[in-house]
Amino acid sequence: MNKRLLSLFVGGFFWVFAGSVSAQPSLSELEKQASEGNVEAMFHLGQTYDEGRSVPQDYVRALDWYYRAADRGSVDALYRLGVMFEKGLGVPQNLPQAMMWYEQASALGSANAQFSLGIMYDFGRGLPQNYRKAREYYRLAAERGHAMAQFNLASIYDNAQGVPQDYTEAAQWYQKAAEQGIWEAQFNLAGLYFYGEGVKQDYVQSYAWYAAAEAIIGYSEAKVKQKEIEGLLDAKDVERARLLAAEYIKNYTVKNR
Template sequence: MRILCLICVVSLSLAAYAGESDIYAAGLAAYKAKDYPAALTDFRFAAQQGDANAQRNLGIMYDNGQGVPQNFSKALKWYRLAAEQDNPLALSDLGAMYTKGRGVHKDYAEALKWFRLAAEYGSAAGQDNIGVMYSKGHGVPHNFVDAMKWFRRSAKQNFADAQFNLGTVYDKGQGVPKSYVDALIWYRLAAHQEDPRAEVNLGTLYYKGHGVPQNYADALKWYRLAAQQGDAVAQYNIGWMYAKGHGVAQDYTRAAKWFQLAANQGYAKAQYNLGAEYANGQGVPKSYVEAYKWINLANEGGFRKAGPILPILASEMTASQLTKALHVAADRKLPAESGSEPPPKKKAGQRLATFQASYPQRLS
């Protein structure tokens, strides 16, 4: 099962309040259309007129590198200007910058100060992030009772991150008795707001039959919704289901397609399983160069089972193949090789990479 993790910063979403100027509204429309240059122009004009929402949104664009080079110092500047006008979202954003050490030195006490100010204005993001601080013991004593209190306050405002975090607490039994039924309730609420993490975890509850009857079709449905948003864990899980034939006809070619999507995002388990498919010639042409490339990347990504496979693969490769594999592993953008390679010489006691007999897990 995906190892669940609490968020430590609020997701950056655009603000929109009544009374916004026509220029600000135009900027908001341009942003939603991904016309970042136009959005930047309109937000900057409105921000210079003192519009706190525009100032905050400029901070978001510098924070994310949307239409401008990513610049945490400039993001911090615009967040501060909006926060000086008591914009609750900007207050929470400032706390997030101190939590992550973006543009400033990491400082949990300072982060908590800003989150509390945001919470005083009723910010759901601020409330949720205080809960995260208590759940992790960042700047405050570790206390899941207090974390739950803040998560619930935020979740009552229908804040998806808090709903996801409540699902996580119940799923893992952190400070409360483990309850898959309660986890299901909170994940579903967040998933209905298209939170991809909640969609994945909801799918995994259906996959394992936790809190609901086991249902691969429903698991696949939720994984696909998350995968459509580019979630690497969801992409990996779909590949896993095709590889195992769970809820779908076993299809290694489709499994490889989904593993590839997740592997391209740096997801180590997907890199390992994609390498296994190349090593075994399942769904892709057999290629020890590609196998070594992806399994080596998985090893570098911290997937412990990958390391012992590398010398086995290396022993089956020529010196030139190994050199090429090491070269392409350093450049993940290179496309996969076409064609297949000669079968390896079998050696006693050695076994090439195979699919892992464990449920999909999120490692970070």
């Protein structure tokens, strides 16, 4: 499977104010906190307008709050400014500006920004394609636990893009992404186990990872591969494979990103 993952899942989150964790505060509470200099409140006001949470979506107001938070050192705001400029939300699309904001956020440890820079170099978005730089940024994000960066880094090694083909390195990063519920990584890791590339050939492991991928996405090819593997195993090993598959489905099938 020669592909890369491009998008980030934005999900719900908890809010931390005045030393406690609670559900999303009201707009007036956020504004009060922001007026008192709370940088997190400034960022979350930006996100509120950015995503239209209980208010009409307003990218211009979102930008204003992101700028305020970024000026006070919010890494998340720096990253979101990069997104706004990359996608042209509230401002004309400006990829060099997006890169500038991403680089600032990356320097402060934002895995999302590092992943986004990896994408820009990988696909030549606003600059010449550079697999070496893409790999460097994917690795930074991957080492911080960014699942999609782990998958993309594995894919670079798997497909020998800008580096010598290295199935062992690919398998290590696919494994990390697979354990975070990235079905594409599970499918590719299953293939490496099936053919014994970068790992010791293991049909039981291959079956289990194919099963996990199929459980997430209903991918028909993964189902076909499970049937093929069952034909290569004796009854005892088929049972072992099914038990391991049940374990992987329980532990590694995150359907949202």
